[in-house]
Amino acid sequence: MNEDIDRRLREAAEAHRPDRARMLARVERGMAGPAVRHRARPFARSGTRVVLAGLAAGGILATGGLAVAAIVATPPPSPTVTTPATLPPAVSSPPPTSARPTPVTPPPATTPGSSRPAPSATGPSSTPTADESRNGPLRSAGSLDPKSTVYWTQSDLVLKTTQPLTALTVEIRIVQAGGAKSTGTWQTLPGDDFTVTVQEADGALVYRWVLKPGRTVPAGSHEFAAQFNNGAGGAHSPAGDGYRVDAQGTGGSASVRGGFAPKR
Known part of the structure; x- marks a missing residue:
């Protein structure tokens, strides 16, 4: 209920445009009327009008001030915070087959103390001789x-x-x-x-x-x-x-x- 009243007051304050000059002119006209000394009632009526006009002006100003205060007191909207999406961990890819080292065939074994490769397991081969x-x-x-x-x-x-x-x-x-x-x-x-x-x-x-x-x-x-x-x-x-x-x-x-x- 309070929120509805606050809203209506705010809308009325925003829509109202008081004419200060007109209000002062009306007050001055009331005060500048011809004075009749032998009748007290008209004077009392004029004074009453002035008081009522002053009260009306004060009420309007108070209402506008309340509306402005409510607007100022309203907190600004909170900024929207965007959370970045979490990226999946990077996964290294295996090197391509072409980048992998090619096995190297080891050189033939040599007999210790020799400059000649060792023979195969089947035994040495020699050219037959007559000797x-x-x-x-x-x-x-x-x-x-x-x-x-x-x-x-x-x-x-x-x-x-x-x-x-x-x-x-x-x-x-x-x-x-x-x-x-x-x-x-x-x-x-x-x-x-x-x-x-x-x-x-x-x-x-x-x-x-x-x-x-x-x-x-x-x-x-x-x-x-x-x-x-x-x-x-x-x-x-x-x-x-x-x-x-x-x-x-x-x-x-x-x-x-x-x-x-x-x-x-």
């Missing part, structure tokens, strides 16, 4: 490696055994024609199983592999190689070179020896 030797469980063949050049040579010895060996000594002798110098050795059997030495004796390079005590050479095909620079003599001739193998197995001792056939 072969057999004794008991042993079979051997010597040849020049096909990779040999006029500056460098590798002499290969293939040793096959049908029985495990508990003792083994392999010796390769290279004639030092032209001043040949050793550049290394390698073997297909584990290097830790042997004591390997290279010496110069009687005009030859002597390469020796000795199986360490407690080690065993399994039955199968095994390879030993001697590497050297040819010196000033150019391409190396295997004439005068040779090898010797002494072994001990479950069936007793056995020995083989021979030379190195030229590469074909």
Whole structure:
């Protein structure tokens, strides 16, 4: 109910436009009328009019003031606050297939102390030569490696055994024609199983592999190689070179020896 009254008062105050000049003129006319001394009633009536006019003007002004005060007291509307929408967390996408690293094939393994890749598990392959030797469980063949050049040579010895060996000594002798110098050795059997030495004796390079005590050479095909620079003599001739193998197995001792056939 109070809200309805406040609304009506506010609307009346907004619509009312008091004419102050007209109101003052009416008051002045009332006061300026002819004075009649012998009649008191007219004077009282004029005074009453002035009082009523003043009261009316005061009421109008009071009503307007109340309306203005109500308008001023009305709080302004609250500003609308917009809450930003919550965005979903960012999800990283996996890299495209093209950006993923391509697996790299590792290089072939090499035997410790060797400059030549280790042979496959199927055993070393060698070119058959006429210089072969057999004794008991042993079979051997010597040849020049096909990779040999006029500056460098590798002499290969293939040793096959049908029985495990508990003792083994392999010796390769290279004639030092032209001043040949050793550049290394390698073997297909584990290097830790042997004591390997290279010496110069009687005009030859002597390469020796000795199986360490407690080690065993399994039955199968095994390879030993001697590497050297040819010196000033150019391409190396295997004439005068040779090898010797002494072994001990479950069936007793056995020995083989021979030379190195030229590469074909």
